[in-house]
Amino acid sequence: xxxxxxxxxxxxxxxxxxxxxxxxxxxxxxxxxxxxxxxxxxxxxxxxxxxxxxxxxxxxxxxxxxxxxxxxxxxxxxxxxxxxxxxxxxxxxxxxxxxxxxxxxxxxxxxxxxxxxxxxxxxxxxxxxxxxxxxxxxxxxxxxxxxxxxxxxxxxxxxxxxxxxxxxxxxxxxxxxxxxxxxxxxxxxxxxxxxxxxxxxxxxxxxxx
Amino acid sequence: xxxxxxxxxxxxxxxxxxxxxxxxxxxxxxxxxxxxxxxxxxxxxxxxxxxxxxxxxxxxxxxxxxxxxx
Numbered sequence: 124x125x126x127x128x129x130x131x132x133x134x135x136x137x138x139x140x141x142x143x144x145x146x147x148x149x150x151x152x153x154x155x156x157x158x159x160x161x162x163x164x165x166x167x168x169x170x171x172x173x174x175x176x177x178x179x180x181x182x183x184x185x186x187x188x189x190x191x192x193x194x195x196x197x198x199x200x201x202x203x204x205x206x207x208x209x210x211x212x213x214x215x216x217x218x219x220x221x222x223x224x225x226x227x228x229x230x231x232x233x234x235x236x237x238x239x240x241x242x243x244x245x246x247x248x249x250x251x252x253x254x255x256x257x258x259x260x261x262x263x264x265x266x267x268x269x270x271x272x273x274x275x276x277x278x279x280x281x282x283x284x285x286x287x288x289x290x291x292x293x294x295x296x297x298x299x300x301x302x303x304x305x306x307x308x309x310x311x312x313x314x315x316x317x318x319x320x321x322x323x324x325x326x327x328x329x330x331x332x
Numbered sequence: 333x334x335x336x337x338x339x340x341x342x343x344x345x346x347x348x349x350x351x352x353x354x355x356x357x358x359x360x361x362x363x364x365x366x367x368x369x370x371x372x373x374x375x376x377x378x379x380x381x382x383x384x385x386x387x388x389x390x391x392x393x394x395x396x397x398x399x400x401x402x
Contacts, residue, residue, distance in 0.1 A: 162337065162340075
């Protein structure tokens with residue numbers, strides 16, 4: 124049962140609209156001013172309210188890790204994030220309250236003015252690819268074939284780790300690489316630095332085939 | 333006119349069903365279907381309603397003008 128206030132509001136608006144429409148369909152009253160007003164609410168105001176609140180709730184839902192993990196090929200990534208013993212970069216960030224249940228989105232989202240739109244448009248592509256190419260693929264095969272589409276940008280890390288903090292600069296590797304880190308010549312998530320973010324995906328497959 | 337309103341009502345109920353499905357099961361397919369097909373059905377229904385109401389207003393205005401004729 125949904126407890127999120129926006130979802131509950133959206134369901135309430137949808138229910139109210141459905142009641143008005145069912146009333147109209149059952150009684151089929153004459154097209155008087157009162158009928159027009161009822162239908163204005165049943166077909167216009169309440170469904171628009173449902174769409175606005177529902178879309179927002181939908182956008183929020185797409186940020187959740189269980190949403191990403193609902194495509195089976197993402198299951199190992201989701202499981203690793205949720206493993207309290209995992210030391211992967213992804214799992215450690217998932218244990219941070221600032222990322223929490225939205226850790227996939229926090230690291231894979233595009234930031235900037237149109238970041239959310241770009242991220243959602245990219246997400247649509249993921250769903251297309253999943254439905255038409257990966258839906259029936261085994262996890263072992265998917266892990267071989269699925270790769271991040273573009274190199275992971277350090278600007279995503281720098282959203283929180285600004286590279287301006289004295290503590291960050293006190294680390295000699297950071298200090299010596301600062302220009303290359305800022306220009307993406309060296310990736311924060313590369314092997315030997317802090318990555319790979321999902322190390323299990325780089326090891327030989329040991330799960331079921 | 334009435335048939336169009338019945339169609340609009342049914343379309344709205346379908347759109348609402350898709351939106352409710354995405355709210356109760358927020359996984360990729362329901363969310364995508366609600367945000368695409370759901371919106372199209374809802375918009376089409378609203379368009380049909382507006383068409384019927386505007387047409388009815390013109391009819392009423394025409395009838396009033398005919399009644400006012402000497």
